[in-house]
Amino acid sequence: MYEKEQSLDGPPLIRDLLKERQAELTAAERKLSAVLLDDSLVAGLQSITRLAEAAEVSTPTIIRLARKLGFDGFPDLQDAIREEVAARMKRPLAKLDLAAPGGDHIVARFTEAVAANINRTLDRLDLATFDATAALLSDPSRRLHLLGGRITRSNAHYFFNHLQIIxxxxxxxxxxxxxxxxxxxxxxxxxVLVVFDIRRYERELEKLAGLAVAAGAQVVLFTDAWGSPIERHAAHVFRAMVEVPSSWDSTLAVNLLVEALVAEVQTRAAASSAERISALEDMIGASKIFRS
Incomplete structure (x- = not known):
């Protein structure tokens, strides 16, 4: 669904390593892996004894899993989990240091960060996922439902505005x-349920995604580099870089993906969308909502 991700320019994310190595794991290790993934790695912050009890595995199993993921032992794995969870759950106030004045103007620094986000998002983009999602969204037999969180609601609204014209x-x-x-x-x-969810992830959105999948729907997720827990329900996932020198994350890289999908969906549904847009223009003219 997505290419191997990295946390900014650091090592691969633990979440991705666990998913990639599933075929190499024993039954007990897969059980432990499921516990870690099910709780967004937070379970891994416990002591090794408590984690073993929660996963119903032995402490040697935890040590073996850590080594299979490339760590010297559980303490090293736990340090990596702690860093990943801290980065994913970073609150706006904790990001103020990133916005401290520097030698360059904020506009220059912000633009540089956004450009880097876009380039790194595109470097990691799985084109097969993009094409499959475009086919799904352009299929006239599919009913599309869109929703975003507290910060990403505007991204969902923007995508909706374009799709409902097409x-x-x-x-x-x-x-x-x-x-x-x-x-x-x-x-x-x-x-098809299209969901936008970046840190701090919203439990209500995850619950809705699970219920939608249980009803037979497919979920398309737009999230950040660390990956919303909704990934476990999603048929297609887009991870975008969001870090900028601000107290808030930027969704400009997310919107680049959205606009590229809008362009591809319109191309795939060219005949029907042209008729629909023409009818809309006639309706706008008849209603005289806008000045000519």
Whole structure:
């Protein structure tokens, strides 16, 4: 679903290593791996004894898994987990040091960071995932549902605005979880749920994604370098770089992927989208909403 990721310019993420090495693991090690992945690695911050009890495996199993992942032992693995969890859960105030004044103007520093984010996002982009997602979103038999979190709601709205011009059957879900059960009634095997979720990840979105998959829908996820827990439910995943010299993460690399998908979906649905856009222009003219 995505190419091997790195945490900024550091070593591969533990989450990715666990997924990549599944075929090499014993049954007990896979059981331990599932416990770590199911709790976004947080379980790995416990003592080795408590982790062994939680996963119902032996402490030697934990040590063997750590070594298979390339670490000298559990302490080294735990240090890596601690760093990864800290980076993923970094709060806005904790990022203020990154925004401290430097020799260059903030505009220059911000632009440089965004350009790097875009380049690194594209370097890691799996084109097969992109093409499969474009085919899914351009299929007229599919009903599309879009939703974002507190920060990424605007990304979902932007994607919705474009898709609903190109094709029919596109819905922007209400941000209130209390109305999601009604939306789930329309999510069957022909439905696609497009979710945006970057750190700090939202449990409500993960719950919705799980329920949608249980109903037969496919999930397309846009997330950050560390990967939202929603990945376990997603058929297609896009990881984008989000770090900038600010208290907040940037979603400009996410929107680049969104706009590229809009262009490809419109190309794939050229005939029907042209008719739809033409009809929309006629309607706008008749309503005289905009000045000519």
């Amino acid at each position: 094709r029919s059957g596109v819905t922007l879900l209400d941000s209130s979880p209390s109305v999601w059960p009604q939306a789930l009634l329309d999510m069957g095997p022909e439905a």
